[in-house]
Amino acid sequence: MELWYTEEHTPRVRFSIKVKEQILSRKSQFQQIDIFDSEEFGRFLTLDGLMMLTEKDEFIYHDMIVHVPMATNPDVRRALVIGGGDGGTVRELARYRGIEHIDMVDIDEMVVDACRKHLPSTSCRLDDRRVHLYFEDGLKFVRRFEDAYDLIIVDSTDPFGPGEGLFTKEFYGNCFKALSPDGILVNQHENPYYDSYAHAMTRAHRRIEEFFPVCRVYQAHIPTYPSGHWLFGFASKKLDPLEDMKPNLWNALGIETRYYNTKLHLGAFMLPNYVLKQLDLAG
Ligand code: SAM
Secondary structure (H helix, E strand, C coil), rough: CCCEEEEEEEEEEEEEECCEEEEEEEEEECCCCEEEEEEECEEEECCCEEEECCCHHHHHHHHHHHHHHHCCCCCCCCCCEEEEECCCHHHHHCCCCCCEEEEEECCCCCHHHHHHCCHHHCCCCCCCCEEEECCCCHHHHHCCCCCCEEEEEECCCCCCCCHHHHHHHHHHHHHHEEEEEEEEEEEECCCCCCCHHHHHHHHHHHHHCCCEEEEEEEEEEEECCCCCEEEEEEEEEECCCCCCCCCCHHHHHCCCCCCHHHHHHHHHHHCCCHHHHCCCCCC
8 A cells, every 4th residue: 555645735736755654643732743754755744734844855944044144144153943843953053163052942842852763864963062952932932032142043833833923023023132233033934936825925024024124035945845945034133144144254164065055145045026026125
């Protein structure tokens, strides 16, 4: 008998991966957690039936969510990851010797435990001595800080269920307050192609713009996410990801990457016309 994982990208579009074996299926207080193994994508994690990462293409997402802000400010000392329970974002941040302190706050300890056990390729740096784990709602966690972080990365689920609060004005305002004067906020920003996701993306962009003087969007190709075209938000108090990036400093760090490079960094901010229009940036 053949076993297939199928995800609805829209009510009229489905995406399927042939499964070798289901490794885990558990329901936490917050969400349904599944891990599968496949020939094509290796192991993959889904939450509430939505793809979070596969072993084969996670390097694209994690390179882009971490190295773009780090090449803009290679001097980041204190970083906060909100969500990110699989550990992939922390793994990439931990490669920077200059980072002194990484807080990660995920609402669901069961996701982190599952990934530690079954996805060591992403969770492998969660025990780094600079990493401090908190299990609570990121919306509440970030309220208590002022001028505390140089970088906040929102590596969340989509804007429904437990991740909903991480797309609100209150959250973005508190992130602004929690950041240092050079601070950068990067978030996973959904896809521009299918209407329901595009709506969430433009709404998030408008909300972030209300607080941050620098507010841009960049893109990557992630084969297992809906439409394969994924956006990230880049917001900051001061630093512009194109004008202020430090390619020489970043390249001198000698960090080897499979997707990110400093030329691609520039190209990733060059958006298609229909996306510029959605973001009111056309003209
Ligand atoms: N790369 C992924 C993507 O874009 O699909 C995100 C992966 S990561 C596994 C998402 C994490 O966000 C999950 O572990 C989930 O528990 C966490 N999360 C969801 N809502 C949250 C909240 N309000 N506060 C903190 N973490 C949250």
